[in-house]
Amino acid sequence: MLPPTSSNRKRTAMTILLHQYDSSPFSEKVRVCLGIKQLAWAAVDQPVIMPKPDLLALTGAYRRIPVMQIGADIYCDSVLIVRELERRFPSPSLFPTGSTGLDQALAQWTDRSFFQAAVGVIFGGLGDKVDPAFRADREKLSGAPFNPEAMAAAVPYMAAQLRSHAALVSDQLADGRAFLTGDRPGLADANAFYNLWFVRSFHAPAADAFLDLPGLAAWYDRVVAIGHGDRGAATREDAIAAVRDATPAPASVDPADQALAGRNVTVAATDYGRDPVAGRLVGSSPHHWSIAREDDRAGSVVVHLPRLGFALTPAH
Numbered sequence: 058m059l060p061p062t063s064s065n066r067k068r069t070a071m072t073i074l075l076h077q078y079d080s081s082p083f084s085e086k087v088r089v090c091l092g093i094k095q096l097a098w099a100a101v102d103q104p105v106i107m108p109k110p111d112l113l114a115l116t117g118a119y120r121r122i123p124v125m126q127i128g129a130d131i132y133c134d135s136v137l138i139v140r141e142l143e144r145r146f147p148s149p150s151l152f153p154t155g156s157t158g159l160d161q162a163l164a165q166w167t168d169r170s171f172f173q174a175a176v177g178v179i180f181g182g183l184g185d186k187v188d189p190a191f192r193a194d195r196e197k198l199s200g201a202p203f204n205p206e207a208m209a210a211a212v213p214y215m216a217a218q219l220r221s222h223a224a225l226v227s228d229q230l231a232d233g234r235a236f237l238t239g240d241r242p243g244l245a246d247a248n249a250f251y252n253l254w255f256v257r258s259f260h261a262p263a264a265d266a267f268l269d270l271p272g273l274a275a276w277y278d279r280v281v282a283i284g285h286g287d288r289g290a291a292t293r294e295d296a297i298a299a300v301r302d303a304t305p306a307p308a309s310v311d312p313a314d315q316a317l318a319g320r321n322v323t324v325a326a327t328d329y330g331r332d333p334v335a336g337r338l339v340g341s342s343p344h345h346w347s348i349a350r351e352d353d354r355a356g357s358v359v360v361h362l363p364r365l366g367f368a369l370t371p372a373h
Contacts, residue, residue: 072289073098073142074126074296076112078105082172082255083135084123088285089247090139094146097287101126101296106194111293114354115300118325118332119362120198126296128303130359133334136164137345137363139244153241160238160245165365167248171222175252177215179260181208199329216266223253223267230272235279242283250280297355305359308340308347317341321372324348324362333370334360 073091075098077084091098103112109120115131116124125132125141132138140161143151152160180187184205192203226249229237237245253273257264268274291299310318323333324346339359340347346369348360 072127072291072299074101074291074299075099076101076103076115076124076126076296077122078102080105080259081122082175082251083121083168085254086135086247086251087123087125087138087142088288089250089280089283090142090151090244091286091288092283093151093242093247094142094149095286096142096146097289099289099291099295101291101293103293106191107197111297114297114352115358116360117334117336117348117350117352117358119330119334119360120332121326121330126299129300129305129355129357130361132361134363134366136161136168136365137361139247140344140363141361143244149241151244151247152238153243154238156238156245160243160248163245163248167252170218171249171252174215174218174222175255177208177211178219178256178263178266180205181210181212181215182260182263184209200331216263219252219256219263220266220270223270223273226253226276227267227270227273230276233272236276242280246276246280250277253277300352300355300358305349305357308359310338311341311343313343314338314341314346317369317371322346322348323370323372324367325370327366327368334362335372336360338369 073096075084075087075091077087077100103109103122107120112120112124115126116133119133121134123135123138125138127145132141139151187205196203226237234240236242237249253264253267317338320338321336322338323335325331325333334348334350336348336350338346339349344364346362346364348362350358350360352358
């Protein structure tokens with residue numbers, strides 16, 4: 058644990074801080090990527106449900122987990138987090154065969170239909186054992202009812218879907234390769250792994266739907282063996298202090314967005330957790346937006362959000 062002293066605040070400002078909780082499937086995706094790169098990082102554990110005042114002091118409104126912090130730069134959404142890890146720490150690469158675009162595009166499968174099958178199997182299997190506070194929080198997050206009875210009724214369908222998704226992973230391993238794109242692990246493995254990890258960790262009987270598939274169990278164990286890199290811990294107070302002691306990295310606006318440079322905007326997810334992040338547009342690329350904002354506790358922060366699955370609205 059890094060105690061919140063002034064000497065450690067400077068050190069924390071230069072550390073990869075991952076705002077997460079251990080049961081978060083999308084955090085597990087990032088943790089595997091940190092393991093592939095063998096990076097040192099510190100876990101900042103956040104609550105599973107709202108309120109999350111220390112996280113919102115950094116993001117402005119974004120409440121989903123994980124969030125990565127490096128100094129005063131805050132990266133939201135696992136898709137953007139792994140992109141930034143590759144940019145800052147290119148070796149060893151998350152794309153060992155050079156299939157950068159396709160491997161990142163896999164998240165549009167694993168984070169959506171594959172993930173929804175895993176969620177349906179887990180929570181449908183748990184039924185009324187789900188904590189009512191968790192149910193209420195996820196209803197607010199998604200904007201839809203959290204209906205255990207309907208989820209339980211859908212378990213046979215979701216289990217079949219889960220097996221079909223897992224079978225695609227098995228098919229990719231059919232030639233005896235160690236990892237999905239060859240002999241070395243990469244983002245493709247982290248993307249495919251975390252949903253199966255989620256099921257095995259939180260509703261182990263449901264793993265029977267896929268563990269018999271050829272090559273899958275051995276591949277799963279190889280990904281587990283990668284580990285999570287050099288994991289440490291930091292407090293939420295450490296994280297806020299790190300922002301105050303740091304300056305956001307320089308950013309530039311993509312030519313296609315020049316008309317919005319410096320303007321007040323909001324950026325929000327389009328699927329769930331739609332709370333808008335408000336501030337000035339100070340950076341962008343075809344893959345992200347960077348929003349500068351001020352917080353009473355944290356000071357000057359730049360929040361980076363992905364473009365895929367998010368929408369930007371200029372302030373009037």
